[in-house]
Amino acid sequence: MRVVRGCDWNRCSFCGIYDLFGTPYSTRSKEEVLMDIDALASLHGDIFTTAFLGDANPLDLPAQFLVDVLERLREKFPRLTRVTAYARASSLAKKTEDDLLAIREAGLDRVHVGLESGSNRVLKLQMKGTSHKQLVEAGKKTMASGLELSYYFLLGLGGQDLWEEHALESAAVFTEVKPHFIRVRRLFIHPMSKLAGKIAAGEFREQTPEGTVHELRSLIAALDAEGTTFTCDHANNYLPVHGLLNRDRQALLDVIDSFLALPEDRRIAHYRSVPSVI
Template identity: 45%
Template structure:
């Protein structure tokens, strides 16, 4: 829900699954702010907001939205750094003012969760914070170090397990391609193994894109990070999915950066079907694969089968012809489409 006026404060981002949620800003920006791939809060200082300030925002939101909100998302990157008493007051304040709310969710860092006493997390959970989104990104220490995630694999495991032990629904974000070409296999294997150990309720894919101006772009410029092509990315995801035997979770591909949006299902039951999606993409003849990737990155289609819908193929053929006439390699065009620079 976007604010119709500036009577309250809201932060810049929320997960795709919180598109309909009321956004409540509990903290500003990110306390870590060093992740090499992340363009969101760079140059902005982290601060916590007082419970009184947030409760005043809730009063203003109640004036605007009445009791319509059904889900709420606490911003920004790590509201779990707030004092327990403050967070409990805020969550209880939401429940009081918006009685029809069925779910309250927040981002959190494993680093924070791994250090917070379980009893405090249980108090926050009992007050009514239901779900945490954690940026696992990778379960591989070499990748976490490369992208300066600021947590180790051990802390990622501990943070995830502690969230589960406190009773939260746990959603873990994974970034296919984050290790680049050099660490692709280790990234896939170690990330799958981490998720088997954590057993989150949701795994959400968010494909790595190199945003201009980020430290990851600098790593790429120095040759220390070589991004995966779309095909290499699909191979890595296939390897990752194969490693997920033993996890009971819901896999979601709900981010616009993902190529294969149909990678959604319940594990372990759907593992075979999801692997088959990857295989189907990888088995496409070269010309069809390029057309699918372009149509997908241009936002024209979401699923493999849609390439054969009336008009799609002809429209993509025109794009391919234009690229050929201009001497542009489709893979380069695809990388630029992913980074938002084309």
């Protein structure tokens, strides 16, 4: 259910997804969104079991707007078992705990938040518009509200120069917040993104395939996040490791170490077999 169009931030240098696909940011009136929900229900009946609030950051809307939309969704589609949305940490940080609690009680189950990095230098370089401190505060507030929190980590975002700090500072945020999920993605550089321009200008040295594997290892080794589900659940990950922290941390490290112990030609063949996709 589209409650806003595009991304209100739209500045991250590695992204540009809405620009590239021609969707400038714009808001919708609450009445229009509620009419869409009613129309969907009369067209299809009560057939949906999950729902997603689009597009990039509906949590920037006023809490009452979201409460009204969620209540209408739950009323018209009582079989919904999960309602999710993307959210920026800066928008979650602006909400009070009561706001987030009201949004959860109205029917939102989970927010997917692009942490990307816990390093202030990487966040600034990539124009993410947040900070290590804000990622911790927004994360803790979200967890306290009872919403499920899924944080995304982007391998390669620090390039060859900041990779270690990128992994360790991200692990520090995850360790403080202990989100429900850490989901790992590998940086995909779209040729039309601002980051592609930085590479061409020599301002960013792209991480190597093997470098991302070392990055993943450093991240996992530094994590202390009891109860967090760790998952590399995207086709562009070189090593699709999954597990529950802290129980499975050593098993995840063992998978990575076994891979790194393979002969170089087999590792290179593996890197070549994995697609670079968004």
